[in-house]
Amino acid sequence: MKLLLIEDNPTMQTTLRRSFERRGMQVLGCEDGSRALALWQASLPDAVLLDLSLPGMDGLEVLSQARAAGLETPVIILTARGTVGDRILGLNTGADDYMPKPFDLDELEARLRALVRRSASTESSTRGPAWCGMHVDKDSGAVYFDGRPLELAPREMALLRAMLGKPGHAIAKERLFELVFPGESQVQPEAIEVVAYRLRKKIAHTGAQLVTLRGLGYLLKADS
Known part of the structure; x- marks a missing residue:
């Protein structure tokens, strides 16, 4: 488990x-609220322990900005603020659990592992094909890279979903055309090449390459 400790x-x-x-965890530490969000985004931890009273930026603001940025990492708030109102505010801001100081380490570890298990179970039930840091969300159909949605046009998204279904394997242009332009008989088959060209540029930063195989179609492979 990779743990981000903001304290x-x-x-x-x-x-x-x-x-x-x-206890076998990898722990990244951060003591400043203004740096915490950037470290969170860069490290993509399995769980976050977050203190509320931080220099630079309050813990609740860090949490609020993280959730607004689409970071869904499980969060346990650790703080000396132990009133019911503070707990409600923290949970409403996006925390998953709340432990007032002082706390028992064994209980904290148990809560951490329970949150991570629950998160992994939920994620696996909503994830579709995944490869090279990208995955398809079954519910929305959106494609995510390192936890963040890729900004793609609908046809680019459809093409990438099709390629993620069989990474490392050639898929015929005719089959991809059916998936990207379903029922659009007036569109020329060569239109798939335009979509592939645009998609290739938009996923260049992911480490994946969309390769043209002459006479066969396209193949998605890891950038060597």
Whole structure:
């Protein structure tokens, strides 16, 4: 498990880091709210432990901006603010759980692992084909790369979904045309080449390549 610990108290951060690393977790630490969001986005942890009283940016604001950016990582708030109103505010902002300080480490670990299991179970039930950091959301049909939706036109999205269904395998142009232009008999078959050209440029940053195989169709492969 990769854990992001956002805590400005050096003693608390050191204690938690050592405890969780002994329990087999990889722990990334951050003590400043203004840097926390960038580290969260870059590291894509399995879970986040978030203190509320942070320098630079309050923990609730960090959480609010993370959720607005589409980061769905499970979050447990750790704070000395133990009133019911504070707990409700934290949960309504997007936290998954809340533990007031002081807390029991064994209970915290149990809650962390339960949240990650639940998140993984939910994710697997809503994910479609996945490859090279990209995955298809079964419910919306959107394609995500490293947790963020790719900005694609509908036909580009349809082509990428088709390619993600069989990565590393050639798919005939005729079959792709049927999937990208369903029932559109007035469209010329060569239109699939235009969609492929546009998609190729938009996924270049993902490490995936859409390769043209003359006489066969297209193939999605990892960029070597």
